[in-house]
Amino acid sequence: MKVGIIGLPQTGKTTLYNALTRSNVDIHHFGGGEVHVGVIPVPDPRFDYAVSVCRPKKATPATIEFTEGGARIERAERQGQGDKFGTDFFANVRTMDALVLVVRAFEDPAVPLPLGGLDPRREAEAILEELLLADLTVVEGRLERLEKARSQKRQTPAEAAEQQVLEKIKAHLDSLQPVRTLPLTEDEERSIRSYAFVSGKPLILVANVGEDQIGASMPPSLTGLAGFAASQHIPLETLSAKVEMEVAQMAPEEEREFLEAMGIPEAARDRLIRASYAALGLISFFTVGEDEVRAWTITRGTNALGAAGKIHSDLARGFIRAELMAFSDFQEAGGCWDEAKHSGKMRLEGKEYIVQDGDILHVRFKV
Secondary structure, eight states, rough: EEEEEEEETTSSSHHHHHHHTOOOOTTOSSSSOOEEEEEEEEEOOHHHHHHHOOOSSSEEEEEEEESSSOOOOOOOTTTTTOOOEOOOHHHHHHHHHEEEEEEOOOBBBBBOOOTOOOOHHHHHHHHHHHHHHHHHHHHHHHHHHHHHHHHOOOOOHHHHHHHHHHHHHHHHHHOOOOGGSSOOOHHHHHHGGGGGGGGGOOOOEEEEOOOOGGTOOSSGGGGHHHHHHHHHTTTTEEHHHHHHHHTTTTTTTHHHHHHHHHHHHHHHHHHHHHHHHHHHTTTEEEOSSSSSEEEEEEEOOOOOOHHHHHEEEEEEEEEEEEEEEOOOHHTTTTTTTTHHTTTTOEEEEEETTTTTOOOEEEEEEEO
């Protein structure tokens, strides 16, 4: 699953990318057009616990991919000019599964303030409006062609169904509401899947604050942004990308000591990684043993048969039953599967069982 980091220039996108991926991309090189891609583990204390008690030969965490640099926006040079969204911006965003929108909420003498001053809410609204308008342009163009086919009696039943869904989406966009907030049936979603609407992507807002604002429950400068995020039902994470990048370069022990000294219980980048994972509708289940402890990524709502197929196609083909245990029960038994099993914590489930986040799964199969 791919998450794209987007935002206006000099908001801290590359700095945040470095923090998330523990990379060292040059943050002072602007406008180069380089695309940076990093695949990183999803922080999960459950996975860490299983590894510590099982001591496997191999440990494989869940991962997520972050991309930065492909979706470029140019700042307006004069008051009244709009920021420039290149064609590559929308082309890149359409290939992403989710978006992290970074807005500037910090002051730095070395980084000039944007025209009109610092206003995180204005930045967020401007970019989200562009995403919405881009989708509206696509919908209107397609509806024009579908209506022409209908008037000429050349429209197929599939196209008639598609037109009905697109008219519903157009009305929603006309009311300045993004596609992601429009309830659609499975059939409706299937009919428009190829469009990859940019306003339909799961979205997380990141307010990049200054170091002096770390730990503040809600800095006054973010009140407007917080209200906007709440009204749009968009998750909002507050962090200092500069500090997070510095922390990410430390050794694990130094990092823990630094965070404790700052009174921070957890690196904000870990919260953001997990929030991105959740925004994609993803959960983890585990397989544990001496050979390997592994966190498997599935979409929420996946059944036991689908989870078995994620492990190996043979397990799905010859599926008999799933041996299941909640992670909390595994932990209460000291990380011993057999002990938890003998105490009645293990249960057998069929192929239609919906796998829950944190389930430990063993599959009985015969091919």
